[in-house]
Amino acid sequence: LLILVLLPGIGMEKNNSQRWIQLGSLIIQPSEAVKLVMVIYFAYVYAKKQRYIADFRKGVMPPLLILAAVFFLILKQPDLGTAVSILLSCGAVLLCAGLRIRHLLLLGTMAGTGIAYFAMTAPYRLKRLTSFSDPFQNENGDGYQLINSYLAIDSGGLWGNGLGNSVQKLGFLPEAHTDF
Incomplete structure (x- = not known):
């Protein structure tokens, strides 16, 4: 499957990454x-x-x-x-x-x-690591995702907002489906 992901026409590309295979409406990583x-x-x-x-x-x-x-x-x-x-x-x-x-x-x-x-x-990896260490240095650029993930965690408080009820994922967290 890791090899299939890399094959054109089989692997699905998003944000310059080819990590997924789409089978109809099902997407697997x-x-x-x-x-x-x-x-x-x-x-x-x-x-x-x-x-x-x-x-x-x-x-x-x-x-x-x-x-x-x-x-x-x-x-x-x-x-x-x-x-x-x-x-x-x-x-x-x-x-x-x-x-x-x-x-x-x-x-x-x-x-x-x-x-x-x-x-x-890889410059983008180095940039990601440096923005991770201080996301507020570039809060509208590289730090945006991380800062909004902090806000998502904070808004849930101790018990959370419930599965699927996050406010941040509604346009503030651009890649809500990833690590966050």
């Missing part, structure tokens, strides 16, 4: 399902490979190759946030599986360097 599938896959594989967990090449590496393929397919959409959340989730499974600390540090350093590289080399 395969990367959301992949989040769960990868965690289950990693938990299953590393539960079975416990006796090999100290052997990096035999016990740790094979599932990491699949994780790398998934990471790059999602990055191609482009969706660094989802790719990073999958990396972190699978990293947590590795930690719980009892991976050697030195292997964990090596993988963490490689992942951190790669994430920093991809974040810094």
